[in-house]
Amino acid sequence: MDDDFRGADDSFRAEVREWLHSALTGDFAAVRGLGGPGREHEAFPERLAWERHMAAAGWTCVGWPEEHGGRGASLAQQVVFHEEYARADAPARVNHIGEQLLGPTLIAFGTEAQRARFLPPIREVRELWCQGYSEPEAGSDLANVRTRARLHGGRWRVDGQKVWTSLAHESDWCFVLARTEEGSARHSGLSYLLVPLRQDGVTVRPLRQLTGTSEFNEVFFDGALADAAHVVGAPGDGWRIAMATLGFERGVSTLGQQVGFERELSRLTELAAGTGALDDPLLRERLARAWEGLELIRLGALRSLAGPEEGAAGPGASIGKLVWATWHRELGELAMAVRGAVGLVAPEGTPGGLDEWQRLFLFSRSDTIYAGSNEIQRNVIAERVLGLPKEPVGPKTPVSPKEPA
Template sequence: MRLGFSPEEEAFRAQAAAWLAAELDGPFADVRHITSLTASPRRRRDWEKRLGEAGWSCVGWPRAYGGRDATLAEQVIFAEEYARAGAPPRLNHIGIELAGPTILAFGTEEQKARFLPAIARGEKIWCQGYSEPGAGSDLANIRTRAWRDGDDWVIEGQKIWTSLAQFSDWIFVIARTGEGSNGPKGLSFLLIPVDQRGVTVRPIHQITGEAEFNETFFDGARTDAANILGAPGDGWKVAMGLLGFERGVSTLAQQMNFRNELDAVIAAARANGEAKNPLIRQRLAKAEIGLKIMRYGALRMLTDAESGRLNPAALTYKIQWASWRRDLGELAMDVLGVAGETVAGHDYAFPMLPNLFLYSRADTIYGGTNEIQRNIIAERALGLPREPRGDLK
């Protein structure tokens, strides 16, 4: 495992850091240090386009589709510098990290040429249509249906927890196209325009006061027959391929954001004297150690990916970071004390650390609950007997 970077890679780091500093000190200073996923959507869309113009939006993609053909190490470096610079959350992170790589892996040449450059240029924002009210962790239980009608697919059903759907132009959807099918069979992976009659997006207001998540309803929505990844019935294979991209380079940028949050907790403890509390100091030290262990684990995971191997330890990453950040949120509130329970502004206008506490309550649920993650570790990494799944044999 390489824990350092070559002189050429450090030169790439300097180039990326200089560009980010120039933009975020200059024309995009107003979006610097935004942490909310729903704040300033118009300006953040402008930011997506600026990244695309400069070739920094999808650095690991082929140049033919708007990327830089960056190596894995360079992708890690840019992700770290992006977070270190205080750049805002990517409005199109679903398109860049999930939809785009999946189209690259499973799409036809025509689909790649049509969809990928628009994502890289920041022109089209994407969201994900996986979970349903009765199919969250059990994704194979989805009931949204789709069928062919001439040159179109027609879609009926409901999705939930569709992040940033209210700002999105396209949504990728797992739908049941095999009549009478159940479980992972008979599913298809469809690409659907959001701005049309038959698609309704309803925000879900969270405990933080934001509405990052949405319910998305399909009532006779349509998409062109060509907007399917893989063959009809191959949706499960494509969906599982997409989930593999969730554990990619973005994990290092995520950890840089964690670094920023931990530093803020430490600064608060020093400011109000809690840093002198031996129990608080011990918890801060534990958080610091946990973050360093995560970094080394992520570097090992990416090193293995670069060599074409999948280390079973990679399956522990989601439960590791989700539990760590949940504990960090609790530590933040213990450091703040009563000051963390009041706000000076309007309803739910929480500052960074109380917001961290509230938001991190969901970390161990979304993207696969801790319970589901333990099943995955047991079955796929340790080879233990599979949990009974009824008719999903």
């Protein structure tokens, strides 16, 4: 199976590789390797210009159907594109959320009017998107959403708060999961709304991270308005649409992410060889196990993508998320072990006061939290993959001996 993907459509691979080689020159040569998780602040305007250059050349949305402006690339070709993009050390994408999450969601569930309005600006990188799911009381427990929206005068009026909203400070729009049915609870009564961010009823507040950067945000909605027609699917059907979006999030683009992991592991191994850390048999074994784990992650991803519903990431994708997030966090820990005591002090003059290994160690802690925490992924695997019974809800624990249970 792996050989099939590596060798699939060699002419397409050559086309992608040749275009990237010729395009990442001149002014765009300076953006190589920039951006990505924990580093989204790097050269954002330049990366935006690069992505618009990609769009003009027809290299955005390669997996979208041709009738919606994409290339209609097969699953194997999409794998090739993401692998070659990562191997070219091209900059991290600024339009990932619009292209890889919302776009496929609108293609699958949107109306013709919604697709006509929103898909072209995504494809051309004229409008950027963020995802409004998590809340202070509804992070891992997403069904506990409290943000509310009510129809008034032909518009949705949205009130509430979202948190850990990646790139909201750079985005024009947000797809928001909100409670639209009075008295509803849990998965029912939720709707999937498309909300413009550049309006008086929206406040975006960056959250400073351990790395010193602020790509996550709090977003406050105080009477924010969205057009009545900008609900994806039927009102009240938001949970199903939101879960479909999460499936797209864990789709084929993760193969490119793994090429980035491979590059990090290779550089760390070179560092270990240069400093003599590779002479330590325990560190050498950990590096070997990291390589072995990465190979298993790739094979698992290919197996999931090439399953009965080709390219669709179902509950089994939770296995992949759990494995790669844990692997990447452990790679950050391994990097600190390879660095030794010197890793505790950042070199002078480094951006944000951290070198790449310290940033990897700190930011990879979040890998096991965002896009579904490890604990939630284990529950999904247990219930939806293994068919185990749901976790029982026990009686309320008394706060004091006098309080009844």
